[in-house]
Amino acid sequence: MKNQDKSLTPSPTLYTVREIADILRIHPRTAYRLVQEGRIRGIKVGSQWRVPESSLLEYIEYGLQAAPKKEKKDGKDGPEQLKLPI
Template sequence: MSEQPARTRYLTVLEVAEIMRVSKMTVYRLLHSGELPGVRVGRSFRVPQDALDHYLATSLPIESTTADEDRRSS
């Protein structure tokens, strides 16, 4: 028997926005700029789950503003 390759799961823009807790417009901006890979299906976009996972894993974390304020006051 041959093994079937794992199938890629594709997410809608709304699903990506909910996962990232951002607006749909932010997801569209990431797609149009090429920062987040996606495929166009008709007039819609789909984002491979693997691409979203990679994007989130490689995004640089932003320090909190309280840490910046503490450094400035020292």
């Protein structure tokens, strides 16, 4: 018997639009619109969209980079708020 040396590449994690909505804590219709418009890259399998984890992370990273750095003028301590491009 031959020793087969096949490297198995792991399958990418694919999310449904509903899972994307849950992760981003947005309405499913908003998530669907983002995917349909190409703002979050996805692939269509039949009639349903699937979003690779890398595309979701890319979208989040883009939102972090696009957020302007603001200095706090009121002197209040609080969390910095970032806005994703929705």
